[in-house]
Every structure is written in structure tokens, then in C-alpha cells.
Amino acid sequence: MNQENTQIVATFYKFVSLPDFAEKQEPLLSYCLSQDIKGTILLAAEGINGTIAGSRQSIDAVFAYLRSDRCLADLEHKESYAQTPPFERMKVRLKPEIVTLGLPEVDPNQQVGIYVTPAEWNDLISDPEVTVIDTRNEYEVRIGTFQGANNPHTNSFREFPEYVQHHLNPNQHKKVALFCTGGIRCEKASSFMLSQGFTEVYHLKGGILKYLAEIPAAESLWEGECFVFDERVAVRHGLAAGSHELCFCCGHPIAEPDKASPHYEEGISCPYCFAQLTQEKRVRQQEKWRQYQLQQVSPPDS
Structure with missing residues (x-):
């Protein structure tokens, strides 16, 4: 890979109360443009979610800018690499939600499930009393998922509440473990399930990608590949490119x-x-x- 032309692709999100999110739009867009950054950042009252690309120097500058806001001081991000620019322009959009469940009243800033690290995940989902649910879409689940996980057969995250209402019962499903690609969907899904009366809800911190990066293949309960929303299409253990x-x-x-x-x-x-x-x-x-x-x-x- 030509290091001089390599694009850093950074993905990030954080559920955090941003009552002034609309006021952040123009300054953030202007700063990203000044750094020749391209991609999309979503802002909502519930937080921030984005994928951006640029040079090493530009990516570092943008995250320094974002973390200068005390609400985003601990903002985490994940990086991958592209040989060609993956985005044509820079957009900063205002949204009712940073990940669309269709229920803006569900707020992970008010309540959220129990974070589980990749190192703790295997023990949790091996417990026969735990119902394991993949919160991703059907086409993502089809190419890979965790052993024993339930597939809701949803075509979009908006369908997840309906799946819960028709297939899960808080009196029957006492312990529930949720996961998704990077953590944002399962984190919000945990908040929704708590609002529906489920009391013991866990979700994989950092999502499948962090699990595949940290857990050796010999110890893994993951089967198949993980769909990703970039030029790699799918990844395997160690985040190696998939097939x-x-x-x-x-x-x-x-x-x-x-x-x-x-x-x-x-x-x-x-x-x-x-x-x-x-x-x-x-x-x-x-x-x-x-x-x-x-x-x-x-x-x-x-």
C-alpha cells in the first residue's frame, strides 16, 4: 500500500447529551473542510456518530477538535485504511437519532445495559440461561454470527422493537446479551429493552470488530465473517480482509x-x-x- 496516498478511515460514536447539537453543525463542517476531511457525521440530542476519511495529520486534527469539547473529551474511534478516497464530500447532518431505531424517546444517556468486554463475552454467551441476539440486519447475519445467537431476521434496525414485542418476554427471557458490528446498535437496543421491562440486558462493548481484534481464533465463538461498511466488505479474526x-x-x-x-x-x-x-x-x-x-x-x- 502506498503510504503517501493512504487514507485513514475513522469510525466513531458516542451517546452523550448534546442539547446544543444544532449549533455545532456549521463550525464542525467548516473545520473538517479546512482539514480536507470527507465523510459523514451525524449530530443529535443523543450524541454523535460518524465515519470520516483523510490523511493521518487531518484525522488527528479533527479528533483533537472534537475532544476539545468537554462532552466529547473521551470520544473513542476505530481506524482502517483505504488506498483511494472512500467519500466524495463532507457532510454534517442533524438527525432525531444518531442510529435510527425509530423511537427518539429511547435514550441510552438515561439508561443502558451492562457493557461486556470481549474477554468476558464467551463466558456470558455460553450460559444456557442467556438469550443471545444479533441486532444486525439479515444480510449481515447471513455471512457470520456468534454460535447460538438468535437472528431476528430484520431488514433494518427500525424493525428491532417489533421483533422484541413478538418474540421476547421479560418474564421468560431473564438474561439477554446483544451484539452488533461496532457497538452502537446493541447499545441502543439495550436501552430499548430496559424500557420494555427487561432487567438484565448485556451488550458487547466495541462490538464484533473489537472481539475479532482481541480474541484469538482458537478461542473464538464467532463463525463466518463480519460485514463492514467499507471497501473491505467483510473481515475475519484479526480484522484480516474476508472473502x-x-x-x-x-x-x-x-x-x-x-x-x-x-x-x-x-x-x-x-x-x-x-x-x-x-x-x-x-x-x-x-x-x-x-x-x-x-x-x-x-x-x-x-
């Missing part, structure tokens, strides 16, 4: 067995979107794929 790639048509993660399907056609369709592929859409997709291939082979100065 999945994205369908050019629908963006669903696909593995080698998916490519053996008669419904897979590179650039056109995969087993997860073939059923929706009309002839009109096929023609449009063929042209998009052709244009993409032309861009890939064009000389740099063309």
Missing part, C-alpha cells in the same frame, strides 16, 4: 458459492436480486456495468 465482495447490482455481500448460482452474472445480478431483475432493469444494469468497466481501464490522465 466476500458486493454484488454490483444490489450491494448484497456475496461469496464464492453465490457465484456458482445460475442467478449470478457478474455486474448484472446475484441470487439475492435476480428475482427483481426485469428485462428493462437488466438493460440498464448492463450499461452501468459497461461504463464501470470503461472507467476501470481508462488511463489516469484521460
Whole structure:
């Protein structure tokens, strides 16, 4: 990897009371632009959530700026690397929620479950009295999850409350352990479940990514790969790049067995979107794929 051109991709979030969040928007956007940072940062009364990219110096400067606010002094972030800029512009948006559950009244700043470190996680989810729930979406769960975890079969985080109402009972499910990719969804889900009368709710601190980074494969209860929202698509233990790639048509993660399907056609369709592929859409997709291939082979100065 060319270190000179390497982009640092930083992801971060923090649930913290920000009553003046709207006033922070323009100064934060201006500072990020001054540092040639690109990406998206969400601000809400409940906190901050973002993914940004830039040079080492620029990323360090932005986090120094953010942590100069006493509310964000202990803001943590995770880093990965990209050979090309992953974002085209910089956005700072105001939102009702920094991760959309659809219930702004659920506030992790008021109540939240019990944080469990990766080192403690195996013992917790091995307890037969603990109900383990994956709070991610169906396409994420499909490529990897923890042994024995329940899959809510949700297509978006907004559907999680309905899953809880129809499948879980605080009188029956006394101990619940939640997890997600980086920790933000399971942290908010724990707050929601406490509001619904569940009393002993745990969630994985730092999410799957921290677990895969810290727990050796020989000791791991993770099976498969973990979907990530960047150019790596999926990662394995030690955060090594996984084997999945994205369908050019629908963006669903696909593995080698998916490519053996008669419904897979590179650039056109995969087993997860073939059923929706009309002839009109096929023609449009063929042209998009052709244009993409032309861009890939064009000389740099063309």
C-alpha cells in the first residue's frame, strides 16, 4: 500500500447529551473542510456518530477538535485504511437519532445495559440461561454470527422493537446479551429493552470488530465473517480482509458459492436480486456495468 496516498478511515460514536447539537453543525463542517476531511457525521440530542476519511495529520486534527469539547473529551474511534478516497464530500447532518431505531424517546444517556468486554463475552454467551441476539440486519447475519445467537431476521434496525414485542418476554427471557458490528446498535437496543421491562440486558462493548481484534481464533465463538461498511466488505479474526465482495447490482455481500448460482452474472445480478431483475432493469444494469468497466481501464490522465 502506498503510504503517501493512504487514507485513514475513522469510525466513531458516542451517546452523550448534546442539547446544543444544532449549533455545532456549521463550525464542525467548516473545520473538517479546512482539514480536507470527507465523510459523514451525524449530530443529535443523543450524541454523535460518524465515519470520516483523510490523511493521518487531518484525522488527528479533527479528533483533537472534537475532544476539545468537554462532552466529547473521551470520544473513542476505530481506524482502517483505504488506498483511494472512500467519500466524495463532507457532510454534517442533524438527525432525531444518531442510529435510527425509530423511537427518539429511547435514550441510552438515561439508561443502558451492562457493557461486556470481549474477554468476558464467551463466558456470558455460553450460559444456557442467556438469550443471545444479533441486532444486525439479515444480510449481515447471513455471512457470520456468534454460535447460538438468535437472528431476528430484520431488514433494518427500525424493525428491532417489533421483533422484541413478538418474540421476547421479560418474564421468560431473564438474561439477554446483544451484539452488533461496532457497538452502537446493541447499545441502543439495550436501552430499548430496559424500557420494555427487561432487567438484565448485556451488550458487547466495541462490538464484533473489537472481539475479532482481541480474541484469538482458537478461542473464538464467532463463525463466518463480519460485514463492514467499507471497501473491505467483510473481515475475519484479526480484522484480516474476508472473502466476500458486493454484488454490483444490489450491494448484497456475496461469496464464492453465490457465484456458482445460475442467478449470478457478474455486474448484472446475484441470487439475492435476480428475482427483481426485469428485462428493462437488466438493460440498464448492463450499461452501468459497461461504463464501470470503461472507467476501470481508462488511463489516469484521460
